[in-house]
């Protein structure tokens with residue numbers, strides 16, 4: 001049973017001047033079968049957390065631990081983390097010109113599974129996964145994410161989730177930029193992935209609308225680089241009504257000025 | 258915007274959009290004033306400071322530039338032609354020789370003055386050749402120097418594909434004339450796959466007739482020093498030149514490409530796309546892209562682009578686009594040049610999907626060249642190049 005443990009994580013972003021601390025002591029444990037929603041104001045460090053877990057070179061972990069099933073994730077290279085079972089659906093998926101989607105998917109699946117999938121099965125598998133996400137087959141021959149619309153990019157992140165079947169999936173605002181139909185299609189994709197009960201999900205979002213499709217077990221409020229409150233699904237509804245003022249102290253600031 | 262800009266491998270990016278109907282711009286030394294002559298003695302011996310020689314390490318030319326190259330060697334020019342094609346060996350006084358253009362630098366004029374026999378490959382009029390014609394030029398061997406001359410000649414409304422394949426060792430200078438007469442469609446793929454010692458300075462002199470189409474591709478992967486200067490001129494309206502280039506420089510290789518498209522007549526089109534990768538200490542590439550739109554060349558449409566991918570420290574890419582416009586009545590003109598390292602975000606994205614970093618780099622490089630490779634519509638050549646690029650990447654484990 002997969003478990004991701006994040007303990008007192010401090011992360012700085014590497015900038016041209018001095019490093020800047022963004023995460024200030026994050027504690028979070030995600031177990032297989034659980035879905036954790038993370039909500040919080042812009043700039044609070046949600047993407048930084050997801051990049052730090054995936055191992056982006058711009059983010060430096062200054063202290064704390066990340067463990068996957070007890071193994072030290074921070075000691076692993078980016079690709080090792082992915083092969084160990086961590087998947088990050090990015091807020092802004094990257095374009096890779098000249099590399100076809102089909103070549104990319106096959107290369108990734110070969111790396112993660114440890115062997116090349118059998119051609120015949122693979123073709124069918126990709127075709128099915130694409131049609132479940134209502135992705136036109138012509139995308140297979142296009143360059144990775146190049147010229148894709150925002151929503152098309154997000155669908156393809158979930159396509160990769162389906163094919164790579166990780167232990168822990170981190171979905172960074174996968175719902176942003178999706179129209180209502182796409183939101184349903186993508187949510188169904190995430191729910192199919194959750195259905196096996198063997199994987200954990202960390203779902204970063206600004207909106208409760210996706211939580212109507214994907215019911216979270218836990219909701220965490222993220223502010224100022226750490227989790228400041230945790231609760232059940234009902235917390236999301238309250239956040240939508242009240243906003244984050246209570247956590248950011250911006251209200252008092254507004255009254256003073 | 259016409260000021261020549263040199264960009265080295267700091268992560269620079271610049272591009273210019275269309276300047277159609279813009280103000281005419283003429284830089285200090287116009288490409289249109291460049292001296293040309295068939296006679297080597299009409300040129301000064303270059304010292305290294307001249308605009309057209311300043312990037313080339315003259316010491317490594319083995320005397321091609323100053324007349325001291327021992328011309329005792331001989332290179333061979335073998336042609337495997339499609340059955341419809343005529344191949345002739347002619348003397349320098351053949352009246353067709355020179356139709357492609359006039360040498361614009363001393364080495365080109367040196368080759369012109371020194372060659373003994375020219376090979377003329379004619380694609381007969383209104384004929385579509387059935388298979389690619391392969392011209393193989395084999396160098397004179399290590400320690401020797403030689404000069405050569407080839408003319409590729411597409412008669413009116415001919416359609417043909419020709420591959421010019423440079424191989425072997427030694428020092429070599431030549432002129433490759435490309436004469437595309439009215440309405441012809443000529444595809445020329447020039448591959449420089451020289452041995453490690455080879456030094457080659459080549460000029461391509463292309464002339465397009467009315468409504469002629471030239472698809473011209475230069476690929477440079479082998480040789481110690483290779484300097485190629487393709488020039489395109491138009492004899493009448495409707496000419497269309499597509500110039501594509503691909504180069505891959507390893508440690509201590511100097512690969513230089515100087516394209517010049519001279520729009521002197523109206524309603525012609527040109528598009529230049531050159532892409533290069535560099536790896537290893539002392540790898541140096543140069544791309545000079547001159548485009549001149551003369552006052553009479555109304556309705557011109559031109560674009561040029563150069564991109565370089567610097568894979569390791571110690572490599573240097575120079576890229577100088579230079580667009581001169583002497584008339585406002587053009588359809589479009591633009592250029593872009595960028596030199597950079599691997600995009601960290603691309604590598605991160607691929608690695609985050611489990612792909613090991615070496616393989617991720619190879620994917621990115623292959624992707625980078627994909628655009629130019631897919632334009633090479635001779636499958637044998639394309640496959641050979643894909644394999645060569647793969648081998649280059651394996652060599653350093655990039």
Ligand SMILES: Nc1ncnc2c1ncn2[C@@H]1O[C@H](COP(=O)(O)OP(=O)(O)OP(=O)(O)O)[C@@H](O)[C@H]1O
Nearest residue numbers: 013014015022041042043044045046047048049058
């Ligand atoms: N490379 C960087 N250089 C400087 N600051 C950075 C860099 N990367 C992130 N930051 C800063 O770190 C903070 C957290 O950014 P992050 O992207 O993690 O926020 P977020 O919670 O995901 O916000 P959003 O809801 O808008 O996606 C922001 O203030 C951001 O400007």
Ligand SMILES: [Mg+2]
Nearest residue numbers: 046047048091
């Ligand atoms: Mg974010």
